[in-house]
Amino acid sequence: DTAVSQTPKYLVTQMGNDKSIKCEQNLGHDTMYWYKQDSKKFLKIMFSYNNKELIINETVPNRFSPKSPDKAHLNLHINSLELGDSAVYFCASSPRDRLNYGYTFGSGTRLTVV
């Protein structure tokens, strides 16, 4: 039973296209996140949602739009894809938006823009 599941696992698309990545968690967690891991393995937060409400929105191009229809789902839609968007995108969740909770991560979505 996968705790945090992301689909698709791999995504290859052309520049200019629009694509979505879906994330679902069955842990009953309140808080969900999107992180981007670049080719040098650096992880950077993009968005954080708590009970469907956006609480952290880092400096991310507005081509990236997250949506949380309920607290178990957090999707990421990307418009007008660019070469620099190629990365691994991780969804994660934590029980609460508190200091002492570690994240449970999804397996990642490797996005390649050609």
Place this chain on the structure above:
Amino acid sequence: AQKITQTQPGMFVQEKEAVTLDCTYDTSDPSYGLFWYKQPSSGEMIFLIYQGSYDQQNATEGRYSLNFQKARKSANLVISASQLGDSAMYFCAMREADTGGFKTIFGAGTRLFVKA
């Protein structure tokens, strides 16, 4: 300025020996959390250990322990009795309050190689 610094891009350790992965952090907030995550070559991220800024004792989880030196702002991960399966990237992370919520920032990672 870097909030989380991992100065060792790569480390080698002999199987069954202990290894320390370094991490220093920078914050002016008295309340924060420190974490270590493991990323094997398969790509998933695995939470290993947590240390709170007010915790008096160093955190331990099985073969993992966190050497927390608050005055030095360091949170080194110690892995005892290394196993081949410990070969992976290891990320140190700090969680602190941000506008509207809490934010976790990751270091650049240390790649650990365990030799047979």
